[in-house]
Amino acid sequence: MKSTINAKDVAKLAGVSQSSVSRVYFEGAKVSEKTRRKVLAAAEELGYRPNEFARSLITNRTKIIGLVMKGVQNPFYPQVLTQFTAAFKKYGYSVLFVHTNNDEIETEDVETLLNYNVAGVVITDATMSLNVAESFRAHHIPLVFFNRKLSSSDFYSVCCNNLNAGRAIAEYLLMQGSANMAYISGNENTSTSLEREKGFSEVLALHNLEYKKHASDYTYGGGYATALDIIEAGELPSAFFVANDIMALGVLDALQKKGVAVPEQVKVIGFDNIEMASWPGYELTTWEQPIEKMVKETVKYLLSEMAGYTGSAQSVEVEGTLIKRKTT
Amino acid sequence: MKSTINAKDVAKLAGVSQSSVSRVYFEGAKVSEKTRRKVLAAAEELGYRPNEFARSLITNRTKIIGLVMKGVQNPFYPQVLTQFTAAFKKYGYSVLFVHTNNDEIETEDVETLLNYNVAGVVITDATMSLNVAESFRAHHIPLVFFNRKLSSSDFYSVCCNNLNAGRAIAEYLLMQGSANMAYISGNENTSTSLEREKGFSEVLALHNLEYKKHASDYTYGGGYATALDIIEAGELPSAFFVANDIMALGVLDALQKKGVAVPEQVKVIGFDNIEMASWPGYELTTWEQPIEKMVKETVKYLLSEMAGYTGSAQSVEVEGTLIKRKTT
């Protein structure tokens, strides 16, 4: 089998010109039904597939989306990854996966994205300096911050409505009769953690209630250690709002270890609704992030920007839902 | 900023030919130190980066590795994904992520990999028909099955030594005084589940011991349901060997729900050593798969095949380690 069958080969066999072959494979080009059939038959016979690199070279466009991710320890993100790949596949786009250890995407990875001239970029977990974000803009590469906002917010971002979620959670806990609450935060420089807290504190303030804030880091270990500290300091509240599920699981395990009854002594509510939250061992009440919708919004924007770049910025917020289980 | 600065632009500014610019960026080409400096200075000034697509078009090679994955619900695999991206990055390769829902990779995804003329392919979770695997061979694209073996084993595979692991686990449980054991399998057509069982049963047979096999599916829910069935049928053994950790966690939760004491009444041992196995709520004894080594072996093979294709097949088995915790 010859490894490189090109449009010219197909053209010869089909008895048409290379241009016609090209047109058959180019979305929206005009070809008569007759030549289309001839070309497809010849292509089938030869096992022809258009060379993506030649295409990209001449169109200066690609069908590759760069997806930047950091925290794969949190099961929420792998799920995001697969949903994105599935969603993009529908439109013929493939995903170039970029993993960063640091919070901020490394220059090397930025170069990769630029070298491959990706059609668009999704940043999930990680952050990106303003400089770098601007350089994508200069190249007219659309960019979406997924579940994060850049402080200078003239970039597009898609989030769950964290403010409303925080409010609803506070109201729910109040309704359940909790008065002495605590918030266990994620990494403190993330917009998600800050906004969840903001909504939460707003509502408590309306009821003239104080709450204690404990800084943590969005990891299981962090949640576990933080809860242990709180218990040992004798500062147990009547309810914990934990900034994400994986931390909340750590909190639950710490409570269990210390023999604190959930939800009788302490209520716990998480955020994300990862699969593990529904496990019989946990049955965690939580706030569901509507991943499908968020992904859909992201893809919609990227597709429209790829069709015609505007660089428009917006902060899209999708509403989530409270999932009541056994920890409240 | 002009979006497309090419080698000719750099050449003009540096006062050399386009070929010289090309040679500066081509690994192993000969350029004098003087022109190299001139070119790099000019490139820096213009913000030049070589166009990957033009490169790939002419060299007929790429720096893209296709990574095919199915089960992201099992935390083992996201970890594998990040380790691969990190390892490949060192050598300048990027990862094209392909997610498949079915066990077998879909034709559409195969086409994607071929269209992008990937330099190599890693199949982790999924399987691939012999036909498809052969077509990669026909294109001289090296292929590694990671943690899986194809039945017709003339393709390269890298696994943990599952046979030895199964043996060691049986011996360990025997030493702990268990006699009446049960194996909870993963998907039954996977080489991993079969080989783990084979080693396990070998050793038990040597001691003239029977064991009960329960078919399950490598998911938490599967482990949970299977264990519940066993308990309700009154068939509780003195020890469970569970084919992976995520299932073992389900088993532990089922046992806890039914008030079965672990390890007093039943011992449980898993496989993989995912992060959650070490959580205080579980403390699962398990078998550690040496991911780093497995990844390293895979990358080593792919790099050598990319340097010069041989299509050689081998079944590499890396030894794992028993991690003793509180469930045995």
Place this chain on the structure above:
DNA sequence: TTCACTTTTGCATACGTATTCAAAATATGA
């Protein structure tokens, strides 16, 4: 200096596709 030899450079070309433009084919209308 001259000559032989090695290294470096530039020219020209090729990779496989999309796209412009003019020519050819086809459809339309009277």
Place this chain on the structure above:
DNA sequence: TCATATTTTGAATACGTATGCAAAAGTGAA
């Protein structure tokens, strides 16, 4: 039927790079 409008086609070219080949530049010995 012919003349005109419309659609389809093919030839030629461009995209940005790598590379074979020959010319140029550099090196070293005598």
